[in-house]
Amino acid sequence: MNNVQEESLRDQKKNRRRLQILEIARSIIATKGLRSLKVRDVAEAAGCSVGSVYNEFGDFDGVILTVNRETVQALTERLGGVPAEDPVRQLYGLAETYLEFFAENANLLRSLFEHRMEDDRPYPDDILQMVMDAFALMHPPLVRVLPDADDVKIALLSRTLFSAVHGIISLGLEERMIAVPPQMLRQQVTQFLDAHLLGLGILPAR
Template structure:
């Protein structure tokens, strides 16, 4: 790599890190290219020599956030002796904890909207969808007769339920819930949802996985 390309790569990384700090401190509303340019000592117009536009910059920050979220969920799954039900509860609680600890960066994942008519790039969609494996895998163990499409719908539905609880619970308004209480509620509800999807065990009979 030439020195010019190496310098550009370092500046690009510095720009993404600066944007990450700005979003973490003030959300997407606090992200201004002139501030970022000042943060890394370049001209305002030079920002667009490093990224295509602000959309790409926000997506690159989001990529870093998703990477840390992926690591947090992977750590929550680390206990190989946990049942699929326990694993789903653990990753749901880990998701809540991550959101609480990285509130503005987590919000930015869902608040950002691309410019009208501009699609989300394939690489960003792939990174987002890859996280569903954390939910999909234990569900596949619970429901081995379900098709991949059916498991995908269940995974997205379970995520939506947990995400909604976290989103409302962490709102800085009257609806806000203390994080510890929110963690307990999420664990209870996810466990109840999984129990409701699985058939009861009848004494003297082998349990069969329901495939509605």
């Protein structure tokens, strides 16, 4: 075996270990929540040392951030699949799709919004931009239903709508409080959008 082949095998092994660590971390977060994620547990499940985990990702934040990147990317792809022919129906579709994604991936989404960096380091700009890009999917339909509004108003409105829908869903699915059945939660989100759109002079979808 020559040096090139040996290097290729090492790279393949490194990639497999990296993917295994990510899958283990993602599974723990998804089933037990971010607070249950411990680097020693991940290393033990992956059959490697804690040092190997750090070598792959720089630190434990690196593991969590990589999982969070994958989560927001999956969310954005799901939201991007909402039909855009009717802008009002698109707004409702984005909210319903977010509810469905949240219900399926509650702990992963909570990790995205609740993770705090060690030593109070700033959250990476690329993930913040990815989240903003997800928010921005509400921008085009709002422009279509509010053609006279300026970009600043549309940007603020899209953030407000996204944040409000997120809050309704997050609290509704929170197990430590009185959980709301999915169908009732869907109705609450729809009622919120009805009221908010009417306040903007936009007829709700029917």
